[in-house]
Amino acid sequence: MTTSFAPDIPASLRDFAGSLTLVGCGNMAGAMMARWLDLGLAPERVTVVRPSGAAVAEGVRVVTDIAELAPVSGLVLLGFKPQQLADSGPAVARALAPDATVISILAGVALADLEAMFAGHHCIRAMPNMPVREGEGVVLLAGERDAAVDTLMAGLGYNQWLADEAAFDLYSALSGCGPAYLYRVIEAMTGAATRLGLPQDEALAITKAMVRGASGSALRSPLTPGELVAQVASKGGMTQAGLDVLDSDGQLAAIFTDTLRAARDRGKELADAARG
Known part of the structure; x- marks a missing residue:
């Protein structure tokens, strides 16, 4: 069963008041961030954690260790490889503030695994595809809906929340792959x-x-x-x-x-x- 919606893509994210931390900024996370910045998301609201420390976009802060940011509030997007969760997850969990929301785009990683790793935190599973860069993507979502997440994801294209996570990998194969x-x-x-x-x-x-x-x-x-x-x-x-x-x-x-x-x-x- 699914709960779907195709929201109007926001004309601007200039009024977005939250903070966004990307832990990892590979092709997909980078495409999402670039689209949000194009829509007017203030760069100072975005922080990227990447071991290389390489710059990602003008005005976006980059750090090499999430411990530098602790406690981390707002939305925290996991953009590294799923195989790295066991090694990288505990450091992220230690750095989170109580009110942080974790958004995972890690392929195959279930909500139960996220909730075990980030106990006590609101966790959302997401699977975007590459056309999100132009705002023409598909984003699958599972978990308890969040207004701030809805606002950001609406800017990426068509969104669909899955009421039943069991088929998430098959949906991901269709839309993500x-x-x-x-x-x-x-x-x-x-x-x-x-x-x-x-x-x-x-x-x-x-x-x-x-x-x-x-x-x-x-x-x-x-x-x-x-x-x-x-x-x-x-x-x-x-x-x-x-x-x-x-x-x-x-x-x-x-x-x-x-x-x-x-x-x-x-x-x-x-x-x-x-x-x-």
């Missing part, structure tokens, strides 16, 4: 067109434009994907000839079933690794 699979499809179609004789740059440009238009029409249309396919394909036509290959023996459905299963199962393995 899904962009990479779509990029691979774009790469494959471009490669195929190139092998058949089109210039690579033209093939890529046309494929990107086609995907943009097709995805936009799928979002706007009340029709199912199957009904949209029927609108494009005519019996005995070019499109149908290609569909006959894609649909042969259910190969395409089987490939994506196996793909999502593998990603989901890896999430469970990462959870086991996070528990040490």
Whole structure:
């Protein structure tokens, strides 16, 4: 069961009054932070903890050890690798103020594990995908809803709170991993067109434009994907000839079933690794 909403993306986060601490700032956490800063989040409200001490954005404070910040209040986003939770989690837990809220984007790590590590603190599990950088992402969330978290996540794109966390890894495989699979499809179609004789740059440009238009029409249309396919394909036509290959023996459905299963199962393995 899910509780979903697609909130209006805030025009500005200039009035956001909370504080945000990112423990780790890799690709995903960095994309989230960059989007929030673009929306007007004051850099002085953001602190990043990273061992390298390397700068992340103008005006954002960077420290190498979270102990320097103790006690840490407000929202604390865990942006390191899930396998590092057993080693990094205790230091974070020691530094937290009683009112801190922990947001984890650690793949596969369940709420129960977070609540055990950060006992007494409000914990939220989140899984964004990379299009959050442009405000067109999907963010899955589990845990007790929080108004400040809602405000920040709304700026990243479509949000969905899951009433039942049990299927979180499968949802994550679909929305969190899904962009990479779509990029691979774009790469494959471009490669195929190139092998058949089109210039690579033209093939890529046309494929990107086609995907943009097709995805936009799928979002706007009340029709199912199957009904949209029927609108494009005519019996005995070019499109149908290609569909006959894609649909042969259910190969395409089987490939994506196996793909999502593998990603989901890896999430469970990462959870086991996070528990040490």
